[in-house]
Amino acid sequence: MxxxxxxxxxxxxxxxxxxxxxxxxxxxxxxxxxxxxxxxxxxxxxxxxxxxxxxxxxxxxxxxxxxxxxxxxxxxxxxxxxxxxxxxxxxxxxxxxxxxxxxxxxxxxxxxxxPAYIDESIVYNAFIRFFGQRKIGKSGKPKFGHSGTFDDLKYRLDNLKKMGVKILYLNPIHPIGELYRNYNPHDQFPAYMQPGSPYSIRDYKAIDPESAIDRDHSQGPHASLSDPMKEFKELIKEAHKRGIKVYMDLVFNHTSHDFVLQRLHPEWFLYKEDIKSLKAPYIYPEDLKKGKPWGDARFTMCPFDHGYWWEDAAQLNWNYRIPDGENAAPKNPTIKEMYTYFKSIPKYWIKHMGIDGFRCDVAYRVPLDFWRECIYESREFAKKEHPKNGSITGDVVFIAESYVDDIRELLEAGFTAVYGDFSNKLYTVETLKGYLDYMYNISGKFFPENSRFFIFPECHDFIRNTKKLLGQLSHDQVLSERANKSRWVITATVPGIPMIFNGFEKLEWQPINLFSYSSIDWESDRDLKKYIIKVNTIRNKHKALQKGKYVYVNTNQGITSTSQLFTFLRILEEEGKKREIILVCVNMDIYNKANMVQIYLNEDSGIDFSKKYVLNDLLNNKKYVREGKEISIILEPGESHIFQVIQ
Incomplete structure (x- = not known):
């Protein structure tokens, strides 16, 4: 040199x-x-x-x-x-x-x-217990022993396919713990008849028998003799036949208090005499000599997150983000063995059921190095097991629940996508634009390039979209239609992986009954399915809505809490193909008409303003010839335009 x-x-x-x-x-x-x-x-x-x-x-x-x-x-x-x-x-x-x-x-x-399919996919989240629950008799109330089952979901797979759904995500389907099982004190059923939260898992490698009742008698005339694993396998097989992938829920921050391995591995948990106290001291194994209840399932500490105690669950000791105590928490001496066990869970379902992906509950409270190992090993394992396990592609996807915690770190650890607080930003143009600027690295460099987000108007953790936007008027059918139509158009057309939650298409407004039984009135005339099919068909047909660049479009209303129009472009430029431009205008105001609102396009739109152009509304097939950068928009409350720009 x-x-x-x-x-x-x-x-x-x-x-x-x-x-x-x-x-x-x-x-x-x-x-x-x-x-x-x-x-x-x-x-x-x-x-x-x-x-x-x-x-x-x-x-x-x-x-x-x-x-x-x-x-x-x-x-x-x-x-x-x-x-x-x-x-x-x-x-x-x-x-x-x-x-x-x-x-x-x-x-x-x-x-x-x-896998490329992730950008093209629309997700349906089925909470099995509610999805198939049937209302019996004139009272319209659910009947004991009639919880929703895999067969009820299997019966509606063709409807989901018509809606353009390509991923079916299931909330936990495992046996629920009995110790400190939670219940709804205002429910029609007494506490002892309520099943409890499915997020209090007793056994990760088993199926809740209530979800697996053989309602269609595919295993013979006696439904009570059905094999839960066979019932689940049938559902996955039928979904895969229709090109629908199946995702499961992984809940690794906590288990039920009476988790099947708690006696064998008491060191995997934390113990306090007051299990819902941040001040009480932690109990150590050596405190057994003093008569302290270390290792007793009744004293496994509850998780504490964002100001809430989950009293029906037991916090796992990951040696990571441990809740406060008067003293330091004991270290988990077999943490490597615990890593191995929990990494085996997704592999188990990949091997035996051909599962295509996982949504990971409270992912930010589980160590990042665990997730790196788990995701990498699971993805390699899935490729080896395909096609003998019946999976569609041999790829497996992990999606992290995050809200606002460690989003960048989780994406860097290997998650395909995360979901945050999108649902709570759908109130106004102002809150939504600010959040999307953050999500898409417009207002700063927050996340890895090309990061993906799981987005939805509602889910089991949040109140229903109709209740959120309408309050006491959530039972009003016209207003409910406007609320769900407008928010679904936004969700389906901004960048992200859009998800429809259990009964959204039926304008459900009652809160999710996490601890007991509830139902969806599938026969109700409150129905948005046709509209959702139309929007989803547009999204599935136009790649610009799947992977195009997002550009916000300003209006003469500004960006305030009272602005009506949320307007943006999706622009896709692919080598050897003509540029595709989609202009989306949504009236987020569900009470008032947006009348002659001016929107301002600019050179970022990709439109040649020296020529006339056509706005082809894909929702109603009407065409409008326009020129120049300013366009006047008229939209009824809660309505939308999805324009294909033709030039």
Missing amino acids: DNMEAKLVEKSTFLWTYPEREVIKHVSGDKVIFQCKLADELEHDKLIVEVWTDITGRYHGHEMHLKDGVYQYEIKCNNTGFFKATFRWRHNEHNYWHWLYGPDEKDFAEIHVD
């Missing part, structure tokens, strides 16, 4: 690179363009510059080409999984490579490649 070269290496020959030492997200079929710029003083005509990556299956150096002062190389992501990349260069007369950070993998950038 000559003196000039040595000095340049010392001052850093790499001026910038893409990607840097960070995580970027892609899906299979995407092209990754690697770029780097080196110091001008180098003899570029004598340099060999490579991107060093395993994205093609094994580590290999790919020679980059100099264009406009920047070295570039393009690789198509044909495989899903986790890959790494860095840069290196050498003089063509020397064998010594100069690395960006060094040849150690821990310093490389990470590239996470997820």
Whole structure:
């Protein structure tokens, strides 16, 4: 190495690179363009510059080409999984490579490649107990022993397919713990008749028998003799036949107090004499000599999160984010064994049922290094088990519940998507725009590039959309239709993975009865299914709504709590194809007409304003010829335009 070269290496020959030492997200079929710029003083005509990556299956150096002062190389992501990349260069007369950070993998950038279907998918969340619950008799009340089952869901799979659903997500379907089981004191059933929360899990590798009653007698005439695992397998098989993937819920922050392994592994839990106290001291194993109840399931501490106690659950001791106590909590001496057990759970369902993905409850309270291991191992395991396990693609996806905690860290740990507080931002244009600017890295660099979000107007954790927006008027059918129509158009057309919750299409307004039985009135004339089918068909047909760039469009109403129109563009430019532009206008005001509201397009829209253009409303097939940057919009309360811009 000559003196000039040595000095340049010392001052850093790499001026910038893409990607840097960070995580970027892609899906299979995407092209990754690697770029780097080196110091001008180098003899570029004598340099060999490579991107060093395993994205093609094994580590290999790919020679980059100099264009406009920047070295570039393009690789198509044909495989899903986790890959790494860095840069290196050498003089063509020397064998010594100069690395960006060094040849150690821990310093490389990470590239996470997820299955392409995730951008194209609409999710339906079925809470089995409520989805199939039947109202019996003139009273309209549920009858004992008539909880919703897998067969009820199987019966409605064709309806879900018509709605454009490609992923079926199930809340927990496992046996529920009995110790400190929670109940609804205002329920029509007494406490001892209520099943409790499915998030208080007694056995992760078993099925709740109530969900698996053989209602269609596929296993013979005696429903009581049915095998719960066979019933679940039948549901998955029928869903897969229709091209619908099935996701399960993983609840790893806590178990039920009487968890099946609690006696065998008491050290996996935390113990206090007051199990709902942040001040009470932790009990240690050696305190047994003093008569303290370490290891007693009745004294397993409850989880405490965001100001709430979950008294029907027992906090697992992950040696991570432990709730406060008068003293320090004891360390879990068999944490590695606990990691191994919990990593085995998704593998179990992948192997035996061909499960396609997992939504991970309270993911931010479980160690990130556990998630990295669990996700990586599960994805590799799923590829090996496919197709003998009956899965559709051999890929498995993990989605994290997060709200506001550790979103970036969870995405970097390997989650395909996270979900936060989108549902609670659907009140006004002001709150929604601010949140989307945050989600999409518009107002700052908060998340890895191309991060994905799981979005929905309502779920089991939040009040119903109609109740949220209408309060005491949530029973009003006209207003409920406006509320759900407007919020579904937004959810289905902004970037993200949109989800329909259990009964949203039936304008359900009663709160989710997490601890007892409830039902959906499928025969009610309160029904948005046809409208949702229309919106979902538009989304499934137009790739710009699946993966196009999001650009907010300003109006003369400004961005305030009283603004009516939420307006934005989705723009997709693909090599060799004509640019696709979709303009979405939603009147978020469900009481008042938006009359002659001006929207202001600009050069970011991709429209050539020197020419006329056509706005083709995909919701009603009406066409409007326009010119210029300003457009006047008229929309009835809660209504929308989804314009395809044709030029």
